Amino acid sequence: MSHLFPTYQRWEIEPEKASGTVIYAKDGREYLDFTSGIGVCNLGHRPEAVEQAVKEQLELFWHVSNLFPQSIQEEAATKLAAASGLDYVFFANSGAEANEAAIKMARKATGRTKIITFLQSFHGRTFAGMAATGQEKIKQGFGSMLETFIHLPFNDLEALSKEIDSDTAAVMIEMVQGEGGIHVVTADFIKEASRICTENGVLLIVDEIQTGIGRTGKPFAFQHFDISPDIITVAKGLGNGLPIGAAIGKMELAEHFGPGSHGSTFGGNPISTAAASAVMDIIFDEKYLTEVTAKGELLFQLLDKELGSLGAVKEIRGLGLMAGIELTVAAPPILAQLRKSGLIALPAGEKVIRLLPPLSVSAEELEKAVLIMKDNIVKTTVTAS
Structure with missing residues (x-):
């Protein structure tokens, strides 16, 4: 057995x-x-440059904890910030963890609790990730979900306009709903949604776990549209098989995500960040x-x-x-x-x-x-x- x-x-x-x-x-x-490990091995299996970067880091150190400054983390964070147009990076181990960080960041920065997501969406299998996900089958058997997550029809601007209020912390959306059936956001919807968020002090979180790191022909899928997210989450293709995720945010969020606000024992592991840095050198070209x-x-x-x-x-x-x-x-x-x-x-x-x-x-x-x-x-x- x-x-x-x-x-x-x-x-x-x-x-x-x-x-x-x-x-x-x-x-x-x-x-x-044609699965790429579910959108992970964007460079294919065992690309030479990534394998070499991992081997080199293995000969230096594997883990020292985030109490130490690590140049390899700074290197990977700099590349993510440059490619996304945002400013700060928190490294996690997975997409679900990156989304957890984004949700915490949004609620803490705004002082609000409601997060709007969309039907057919998928944001992970932690309790916050399940609550954010707009698919009931993901939640069956686990009892009550975390409160203040609202799920609206995808690409429905009228529904979004009616739901945003003074307690809305963020709108969380995928540019292409991967697990939900490969549904692409419309340009008109996401541009107007971004404008409404800005007008109402609501943060726009773009979940790029499956669409990021070159999958759609841009470093990030939101770059096909004329928008500027407040937070982006990435994982999967970032490490090409090494476990890593990241929440990338705008500069003004840094004051709300300081010492003691969040953490991860293995987040930003030097082996994974070495792989990520090598991946970005190739894909972001x-x-x-x-x-x-x-x-x-x-x-x-x-x-x-x-x-x-x-x-x-x-x-x-x-x-x-x-x-x-x-x-x-x-x-x-x-x-x-x-x-x-x-x-x-x-x-x-x-x-x-x-x-x-x-x-x-x-x-x-x-x-x-x-x-x-x-x-x-x-x-x-x-x-x-």
């Missing part, structure tokens, strides 16, 4: 090693990985992001061409190298068939296939993956009918 709690529905594939876009399984098979944008455009061209006319495909949506294919049938059986055909993809709800290929993916691999999808969607839906 396994001594692991059965919290995950694990696949039938056990990895032995991985490199680039490929996972090599213990059964001898090779799989094209303008030429690299231009290539990611071109790959994203190619991906959606291929999806539209090969899948757009299929009867089982209802809608194709996304941004950059983050795509969702909404089906008229259940996604899990098709995902299982994809794995048998050598392609690993993700669900995003019951009827959505989610693609998160590494940013390093080639044009040939994109075409190969889309054709595998086409073949299996056709076969699975024909068999089902």
Whole structure:
């Protein structure tokens, strides 16, 4: 028997090693990985520059605690601040922890308690993260949630305008709802929402856990829109597999997040921050992001061409190298068939296939993956009918 709690529905594939876009399984098979470890390995598996940075730091020190100044933390924080246009960074271990920090920061800085989020959103599995999440299935069985979290329809400006009041500390939003089905925020909504927040002294928190670090062709997805968030949260792709998260905030928030206000024993671990610094050197390069944008455009061209006319495909949506294919049938059986055909993809709800290929993916691999999808969607839906 396994001594692991059965919290995950694990696949039938056990990895032995991985490199680039490929996972090599213990059964001898090779799989094209279009999950990137759920949006984590943006540079693919074991990129040389990141591996080298980790090895170098391993030979120096692994952990000393945040009582010590650490140049590697300052280096990574400087790169995050420069890329985001914000000023201060708090390092955590994960996206959920980064969102916890953002929520605490917003409530403390404003002296208010209400946080507005959106239906279909996902912000983590801690109690604050669950309370912020706009999906009931995440909360089932855990009793009463933390109070003063309000969930509104996504992209509904009228609902937002009515709900913001003098007790609203923040509006927390994803530019692309990843776990919720790959729904993209509209430019009109987010620009007006930002204006309303500013007018009412409400902080705008953008959850970039899945969309940040180059995933959409920009350092951060909010940069596709004409807005300036007060707080950004990142994780996943930041360490390319090493555990790290961060809350990035504007300068005026620093006075509310001083000594004793928050902390993390392992947050900003030197091994993880060394990896993050190496990741940002590659991904935040303008030429690299231009290539990611071109790959994203190619991906959606291929999806539209090969899948757009299929009867089982209802809608194709996304941004950059983050795509969702909404089906008229259940996604899990098709995902299982994809794995048998050598392609690993993700669900995003019951009827959505989610693609998160590494940013390093080639044009040939994109075409190969889309054709595998086409073949299996056709076969699975024909068999089902």
